[in-house]
Amino acid sequence: MSERRTTRAVIPAAGLGTRFLPATKSQPKEMLPIVDRPAIEYVVEEAHDCGLSDISIISRPEKTSLEGHFAPVPDLVALLTEQGKEDLLAGLRRIDELGSVNFIYQPDPRGLGDAIAHAEHHVGENPFAVLLADDLMVDGGTLLTRMLDVHQERQATVLALIEVPDDQISAYGSVAAELVEPGLMQVHHIVEKPSPADAPSNLAVIGRYVFTPGIFAAIGETELGVGGELQITDAIGTLINSEPVFGVVFSHGRFDVGQKLDFLRATVEIALDRGDLGPEFAQLLVETLKRRGLV
Numbered sequence: 262m263s264e265r266r267t268t269r270a271v272i273p274a275a276g277l278g279t280r281f282l283p284a285t286k287s288q289p290k291e292m293l294p295i296v297d298r299p300a301i302e303y304v305v306e307e308a309h310d311c312g313l314s315d316i317s318i319i320s321r322p323e324k325t326s327l328e329g330h331f332a333p334v335p336d337l338v339a340l341l342t343e344q345g346k347e348d349l350l351a352g353l354r355r356i357d358e359l360g361s362v363n364f365i366y367q368p369d370p371r372g373l374g375d376a377i378a379h380a381e382h383h384v385g386e387n388p389f390a391v392l393l394a395d396d397l398m399v400d401g402g403t404l405l406t407r408m409l410d411v412h413q414e415r416q417a418t419v420l421a422l423i424e425v426p427d428d429q430i431s432a433y434g435s436v437a438a439e440l441v442e443p444g445l446m447q448v449h450h451i452v453e454k455p456s457p458a459d460a461p462s463n464l465a466v467i468g469r470y471v472f473t474p475g476i477f478a479a480i481g482e483t484e485l486g487v488g489g490e491l492q493i494t495d496a497i498g499t500l501i502n503s504e505p506v507f508g509v510v511f512s513h514g515r516f517d518v519g520q521k522l523d524f525l526r527a528t529v530e531i532a533l534d535r536g537d538l539g540p541e542f543a544q545l546l547v548e549t550l551k552r553r554g555l556v
């Protein structure tokens with residue numbers, strides 16, 4: 262058992278966001294709002310709520326709005342205070358409560374493996390969690406907490422796994438794994454974006470990881486892969502040769518907000534969950550569907 266629990270989180274957000282063009286032409290994908298908070302804020306909040314107090318976002322110098330979102334705004338706070346706009350102030354305070362966020366630049370987005378490699382000087386010889394900024398988990402931190410627990414018990418890298426239909430596996434990394442206890446697999450093999458015929462299983466890797474620092478050497482040994490990018494999946498494949506790698510299987514609460522349909526699904530679900538909007542929004546949805554003859 263390790264003495265201390267992992268406190269470091271790395272959130273890669275330096276990508277080009279091409280699937281969301283033209284919205285992402287001059288605006289980071291990670292800043293697109295889900296209701297009234299940008300996607301990145303949900304992810305930073307998840308890390309914070311799971312006890313990860315040392316949070317780094319991997320960004321690019323052009324993505325200035327990411328840094329702006331986590332910077333203090335004393336003049337705006339003073340104005341809203343003067344105007345007595347408590348509800349709006351609460352949203353700003355919520356960001357301040359997340360604590361300071363560190364920024365690391367990946368000037369040329371050459372893939373997730375490369376993005377994570379840029380965090381090496383910051384995390385050093387310590388384990389760390391990685392949360393992809395376009396994968397939202399609305400599960401009260403259950404998945405990441407379980408992954409951190411498994412990491413602490415086994416001192417090993419832990420991946421998040423979800424079962425997907427045959428025709429979707431080619432969008433993910435796919436693993437060959439054996440069950441070691443309910444909901445926990447040991448991963449023996451991993452392939453990035455396989456064709457359904459070549460996929461080792463329907464278990465897909467999604468955007469939560471807890472890595473041992475051994476991942477940095479593995480990334481260093483990895484060559485460019487699918488799409489000419491330095492794939493973290495390939496580096497995990499290298500890591501498996503020298504260290505055990507585990508996977509926590511989960512089934513719900515995930516939204517891939519880098520994808521248009523899932524972005525809309527996240528917006529609907531999160532809006533329905535909101536006390537201030539949910540009831541009225543539910544009514545609006547029902548009325549709209551009825552008017553269009555869809556229900």
Ligand code: UTP
Pocket residue numbers: 273274275276277278279280281290291319367369370371372373375376393394395519
């Ligand atoms: P994605 O592959 O989903 O993001 O990476 P992308 O490349 O920006 O999107 P598309 O495919 O062009 O639409 C998952 C996360 O990893 C970050 C992205 O910003 C995103 O939040 N990422 C990706 C990096 O930080 N660096 C990279 O080199 C690639």
